[in-house]
Amino acid sequence: MSTELDPTQETSRSDDLVAAFRAHFGDDPILVSVGPGRVNLIGEHTDYNGGFVLPIALKRDVRMAVRPRQDRRVRLLSVEYNAAFDFDLDNLVNNPSAQWANYVMGVAWALAERGIALVGMDVAISGNVPRASGLSSSAAIEVAAAMAFLEAAGQTGALTGPEIALVAQRAENAFVGVNCGIMDQFISVLGSENHALLIDCRSLDYRLVPFPENAGLVIGNTKASRSLAGSAYNERRAQCEEGVRLLQAALPEITQLRDVSVEQLEANKQLLSPTVYRRCRHIVHENQRVLDTVAALEQGDLARVGQLMDASHASLRDDYEVSSPALDAMVNAMRSAPNCLGARLTGAGFGGCAIALVPAGGEQSVADAIFERYPKTTNIWPEVYTTRAAGGARVEKIGA
Numbered sequence: 001m002s003t004e005l006d007p008t009q010e011t012s013r014s015d016d017l018v019a020a021f022r023a024h025f026g027d028d029p030i031l032v033s034v035g036p037g038r039v040n041l042i043g044e045h046t047d048y049n050g051g052f053v054l055p056i057a058l059k060r061d062v063r064m065a066v067r068p069r070q071d072r073r074v075r076l077l078s079v080e081y082n083a084a085f086d087f088d089l090d091n092l093v094n095n096p097s098a099q100w101a102n103y104v105m106g107v108a109w110a111l112a113e114r115g116i117a118l119v120g121m122d123v124a125i126s127g128n129v130p131r132a133s134g135l136s137s138s139a140a141i142e143v144a145a146a147m148a149f150l151e152a153a154g155q156t157g158a159l160t161g162p163e164i165a166l167v168a169q170r171a172e173n174a175f176v177g178v179n180c181g182i183m184d185q186f187i188s189v190l191g192s193e194n195h196a197l198l199i200d201c202r203s204l205d206y207r208l209v210p211f212p213e214n215a216g217l218v219i220g221n222t223k224a225s226r227s228l229a230g231s232a233y234n235e236r237r238a239q240c241e242e243g244v245r246l247l248q249a250a251l252p253e254i255t256q257l258r259d260v261s262v263e264q265l266e267a268n269k270q271l272l273s274p275t276v277y278r279r280c281r282h283i284v285h286e287n288q289r290v291l292d293t294v295a296a297l298e299q300g301d302l303a304r305v306g307q308l309m310d311a312s313h314a315s316l317r318d319d320y321e322v323s324s325p326a327l328d329a330m331v332n333a334m335r336s337a338p339n340c341l342g343a344r345l346t347g348a349g350f351g352g353c354a355i356a357l358v359p360a361g362g363e364q365s366v367a368d369a370i371f372e373r374y375p376k377t378t379n380i381w382p383e384v385y386t387t388r389a390a391g392g393a394r395v396e397k398i399g400a
């Protein structure tokens, strides 16, 4: 089983990155910024409906070694892609042939849009969040970039954590061109060790929820392609908006599905097509499941948390229709381990990862069940990670 990084390895990752910076730029960086990936415990597709989510930050992250410059140039080195890209802060234009650099350029663009005065910098980038796997490597690079730009420009206090998350989301929506919600960037900035984060995606109020010490998490990466994810994601968003528009005939006060109770949806289902009704049913129940999960975690009732995760997966599969044969196979393999308390797809769906809850110490038996069953059903070799809730974004001063 591949496991999360222990603290010793984390230090050596920054050391390796600093060495790569030196070799490429011929000078020392002054800081390393870190943006973690995330896994969502429950609350899927609720963020863009103004609802609730409950993610944790991962110990896997994107980090950037940085040296500010006197001019407006930004020179990037990607260690994993073995590629370099330069841009000017006064000429920020999406470049389709360097997608990884667009995340950094987009953040500069979104910070400038907020009136933050930036300086140029030399940057070496390295990440170990699995890419295109539903663990938010995009949010991780955006947040690491935002932390780097703010620190390099002496502007760390200029934005609050939620504001940094909004800047990173704006970069992804308007510069990179992906219509995501706020969850991924928010948890990447504001995650906290050993805690999940309950986020109200409308007000952006948030609350740390202690993640019980006797609980363990296993992430199964289907390694299946997510080719449908972009178009279907936008289609689901549009169907939710249509649901709101149609329900407003009877419920004029609602502005998002967040405002609709289970009873109101049932009383007005005749206003909706069968498909739009099922999409709305997922969102309305999923919001409640998030709140029920928080209560169960606070009561230490892990069996109940597991049941809610199972119900979330069924709803994502049957009502929201964002699961896939590979995700269903992964969830079934996880649940075949006798100690598995519950499992569900996590992230946007159509591929990527699933997450299982087990009593702490029981992770290996879920991993064994995945390796035993999943390849037989899908012909794909998966990856498995264990995780604990990690801290959010940070800046390490070199030599400090």
Ligand code: GLA
Binding pocket: 043, 044, 045, 046, 047, 048, 180, 181, 182, 183, 184, 347, 348, 349
């Ligand atoms: C992706 C998006 C998030 C959220 C999830 C689904 O990860 O980036 O904003 O909508 O899908 O819950």
